[in-house]
Amino acid sequence: MRKDRHHQMYQQMLKAIVEHQLPPGLRLPEDKLAATFAISRTGVRKVLQRLALEKFVTIEPNKGAHVSEPSVEEARQVIDSRIMLEPLLIGAVIDNWDESAKSRLQQLIDIEHLARHADDLAEQIDLTAQFHIELASISGNQVMADFVQQLAYRSSLVVAVYGSRHSVGCDCGDHQELLELLDERQVESSIQWMKVHLQAIKQSLNFSESHDSDVDFSSIFTPLD
Template sequence: MYDALLDAVMRGQLRPGERLVEPLLCERFGVSRTVVRQALHRLGELRIVDIVPNKGATVARPGPRETRDIFAARRVVEGGIVRAVARRITHGEVDRLKQRLRAEHEALHQQDHARWVALAGGFHLALAELSGNAELQRILSELMTRCSLIVALYEVPGESTCEHEEHEQLVEWLSLRDGAAAADAMDRHLLALEARLQLPPDDGGVEMA
């Protein structure tokens, strides 16, 4: 159940702010409320779900400030990932990344948006796997899931959230085993991705005084 809900968020099937009704989830998965609450609690720990006492659970709605924090974290994590990949990548792994890029290009030109989104996000996760660092993989997976909510909220219609050409540049630097250049390219790529979102102004928060 946890995996199914997480996948539904990643694919945009569950939208930010959508209510997750316990009786319906019990019926859909054939489980008790205890199991439902355990799954929702785990999703809440990842900040994928907001749980309010006496009101229930909803899919989280990241605000502008949280969005910027998440992208700042991704720049740090993914910069480290590509540096690690550049040190250890093999010719065969470069070839497999290029195969992924060809699949991205095909989905893009066939206007298969759902497949292209999955491949574009999968590219970043594939790099994390190549780093050989399980903790970086786990952290990035959580950040990517939260980014799926952000894209669902703030993506500008007609805009690509992940440019194919930017992925090609990353693979080129990695094939040359240039970690510094790959990290710079990743930083620019994520900054551009964030800039393509239409974020509302910050509410400024509340001053406790």
């Protein structure tokens, strides 16, 4: 199977998870997905492994794959961990700030704005995670950057399950605002912006939403080209 078909399937499944068409805990049988997408089970397995790496899917030995299901407490802890950790990196980010760092973040912001205007929630969730991961890498502390990466992926799942467009929209703050503060080397203002930004994401989550447990894959997905 061609690589672009893998990506097409990945995009369809990620979009379905983010838009709550595939509820948390839903089993993802390889045979049914293979039949729905008209591809081999080997191809399905590769896509599920990618989604598992990004924490959207959980694969258990002898049980197969299912949509990951973070508990409410886990979801809160993930965001709280980010609130504690990410502001600590701002000083080091500014110490390492240069035109290259600014350019990398600006590129992500520009693509993020396009996704927002296209109302592509799945793409927005992915891009906001990539922004925070890239920001952490600029700090130069690889150990802390790795922690942020893990938390950002888990946070993406939390937003996919409990969030909405408000969780990645301007209601929680535009990343462009932070970039401008960093470019002006305003350490305290940047730290405060990050805290408010992450707290707003936490407040945007809805922990009372219920999900259906039975899904017809053929009504959600289309066979690949």
